[in-house]
Amino acid sequence: xxxxxxxxxxxxxxxxxxxxxxxxxxxxxxxxxxxxxxxxxxxxxxxxxxxxxxxxxxxxxxxxxxxxxxxxxxxxxxxxxxxxxxxxxxxxxxxxxxxxxxxxxxxxxxxxxxxxxxxxxxxxxxxxxxxxxxxxxxxxxxxxxxxxxxxxxxxxxxxxxxxxxxxxxxxxxxxxxxxxxxxxxxxxxxxxxxxxxxxxxxxxxxxxxxxxxxxxxxxxxxxxxxxxxxxxxxxxxxxxxxxxxxxxxxxxxxxxxxxxxxxxxxxxxxxxxxxxxxxxx
Amino acid sequence: xxxxxxxxxxxxxxxxxxxxxxxxxxxxxxxxxxxxxxxxxxxxxxxxxxxxxxxxxxxxxxxxxxxxxxxxxxxxxxxxxxxxxxxxxxxxxxxxxxxxxxxxxxxxxxxxxxxxxxxxxxxxxxxxxxxxxxxxxxxxxxxxxxxxxxxxxxxxxxxxxxxxxxxxxxxxxxxxxxxxxxxxxxxxxxxxxxxxxxxxxxxxxxxxxxxxxxxxxxxxxxxxxxxxxxxxxxxxxxxxxxxxxxxxxxxxxxxxxxxxxxxxxxxxxxxxxxxxxxxxx
Numbered sequence: 001x002x003x004x005x006x007x008x009x010x011x012x013x014x015x016x017x018x019x020x021x022x023x024x025x026x027x028x029x030x031x032x033x034x035x036x037x038x039x040x041x042x043x044x045x046x047x048x049x050x051x052x053x054x055x056x057x058x059x060x061x062x063x064x065x066x067x068x069x070x071x072x073x074x075x076x077x078x079x080x081x082x083x084x085x086x087x088x089x090x091x092x093x094x095x096x097x098x099x100x101x102x103x104x105x106x107x108x109x110x111x112x113x114x115x116x117x118x119x120x121x122x123x124x125x126x127x128x129x130x131x132x133x134x135x136x137x138x139x140x141x142x143x144x145x146x147x148x149x150x151x152x153x154x155x156x157x158x159x160x161x162x163x164x165x166x167x168x169x170x171x172x173x174x175x176x177x178x179x180x181x182x183x184x185x186x187x188x189x190x191x192x193x194x195x196x197x198x199x200x201x202x203x204x205x206x207x208x209x210x211x212x213x214x215x216x217x218x219x220x221x222x223x224x225x226x227x228x229x230x231x232x233x234x235x236x237x238x239x240x241x242x243x244x245x246x247x248x249x250x251x252x253x254x255x256x257x258x259x260x261x262x263x264x265x266x267x268x269x270x271x272x273x274x275x276x277x278x279x280x281x
Numbered sequence: 282x283x284x285x286x287x288x289x290x291x292x293x294x295x296x297x298x299x300x301x302x303x304x305x306x307x308x309x310x311x312x313x314x315x316x317x318x319x320x321x322x323x324x325x326x327x328x329x330x331x332x333x334x335x336x337x338x339x340x341x342x343x344x345x346x347x348x349x350x351x352x353x354x355x356x357x358x359x360x361x362x363x364x365x366x367x368x369x370x371x372x373x374x375x376x377x378x379x380x381x382x383x384x385x386x387x388x389x390x391x392x393x394x395x396x397x398x399x400x401x402x403x404x405x406x407x408x409x410x411x412x413x414x415x416x417x418x419x420x421x422x423x424x425x426x427x428x429x430x431x432x433x434x435x436x437x438x439x440x441x442x443x444x445x446x447x448x449x450x451x452x453x454x455x456x457x458x459x460x461x462x463x464x465x466x467x468x469x470x471x472x473x474x475x476x477x478x479x480x481x482x483x484x485x486x487x488x489x490x491x492x493x494x495x496x497x498x499x500x501x502x503x504x505x506x507x508x509x510x511x512x513x514x515x516x517x518x519x520x521x522x523x524x525x526x527x528x529x530x531x532x533x534x535x536x537x538x539x540x541x542x543x544x545x546x547x548x549x550x551x552x553x554x555x556x557x558x559x560x561x562x
Binding site: 105108109110133137164166 | 288292296299300302383384385386387388389390391392393410411414415418419421440441444445446447448530
């Protein structure tokens with residue numbers, strides 16, 4: 001496995017691979033890898049000759065009072081894990097090369113970035129689309145894999161790719177969960193052992209309302225109230241949002257009809273956790 | 282000369298050319314070609330195997346009360362002229378394919394887009410950077426040529442390319458002028474024959490203050506006042522701005538020191554004309 005740190009070296013490597021007709025797959029991450037990230041690499045390897053994973057804790061997607069400084073990092077362990085799933089290249093640029101002094105350019109997707117996570121994190125998706133556009137121009141992939149865990153991110157990236165005519169195929173891979181159902185996340189490390197037990201309520205509330213919908217419930221208010229009641233029983237849980245929305249334009253609805261995305265964000269202690277489920281009504 | 286209208290066809294053509302190790306040069310235009318545009322194609326041909334010129338009157342770079350609808354168009358003549366300088370591919374996409382319904386994504390460069398032309402055209406450069414980013418992802422050039430006539434545009438594009446890590450070399454080609462010094466522009470067609478005579482004052486005012494600077498004048502207020510006096514003598518001339526700024530960050534100054542950009546915009550009748558000169562003090 002190759003480790004590349006300079007932007008120009010990654011671009012040269014991409015040009016070389018493309019000149020040899022190698023199909024490049026790309027998995028952008030912020031590191032502190034878990035089984036979820038590894039599943040994205042495996043997915044990319046199914047379609048591509050060479051898989052590049054980036055490890056970069058991107059400052060522009062954190063708000064001023066968020067956890068950029070505290071975000072967990074363990075580069076040596078990440079390299080070992082990437083190697084274990086036969087990742088070909090790890091690209092880990094320096095923050096000062098990615099955002100030099102007097103950096104001025106941002107990519108913004110309107111509307112669908114202002115709901116759900118965008119409401120409590122107003123500049124988050126601007127940071128995400130900007131770094132992903134930059135990484136696309138550096139890694140020059142044919143295909144990129146994102147996780148369904150960040151459902152809104154996947155939808156926003158797909159829209160950016162379509163709107164800006166990036167000639168890159170986007171694959172969204174399923175959520176990988178712990179045995180009890182908690183969605184894997186680097187931020188789970190913030191949880192105390194008691195909070196870790198409470199955290200499973202996100203998944204449990206989704207499973208419960210999925211059953212309600214399967215049994216015929218279509219009233220969004222009823223579904224949301226049921227989730228609120230379940231989550232409020234956990235002493236450390238503070239709900240940021242629970243939304244039932246259209247899977248492409250993220251518009252909320254009163255009555256479920258067809259495919260919907262149920263997404264929620266809940267703070268448990270210092271960890272802001274997200275989870276979601278796409279349900280066919 | 283090939284004419285390509287579909288985005289996916291242009292991307293396939295670019296992939297094919299790159300797979301054959303052909304260096305792609307790109308000249309984005311809004312059509313209604315004049316000798317200035319042709320000089321950009323000639324410049325691109327000096328460095329590249331294949332030159333693509335786009336013709337697209339980009340709606341997002343016009344303000345609501347600007348001349349999008351009236352902007353001059355003559356596709357047949359453009360194709361003839363492009364052919365005459367051995368342009369290889371003309372890419373002329375349809376506006377509804379470039380900006381489909383529910384288009385949401387924009388590329389924005391901050392600060393340097395809010396001065397000079399950005400003051401009276403606040404969304405102009407957002408439209409320019411968005412369409413250029415899209416065209417870069419469609420045409421996949423190794424090199425792109427822009428005209429120095431749009432000095433601020435060239436600086437903004439260079440900044441976008443650097444910030445977003447586009448692996449594309451940007452060349453800025455000199456202003457091409459009519460015999461009397463008027464900078465060539467598709468918008469000169471808006472001028473009546475009397476206004477056409479008045480319009481040369483932009484160039485004359487730049488030449489006059491260049492001589493003043495060569496003779497030692499360093500006071501920006503004196504230079505600007507001299508230009509204002511000259512231009513105000515033309516009955517139809519209404520000054521939008523006259524600025525003396527740093528050539529990279531576009532910051533204005535009180536005293537000239539080193540290389541400066543003198544840029545101005547003047548409305549003469551229905552034509553908003555711009556011109557500029559880089560002067561080494």
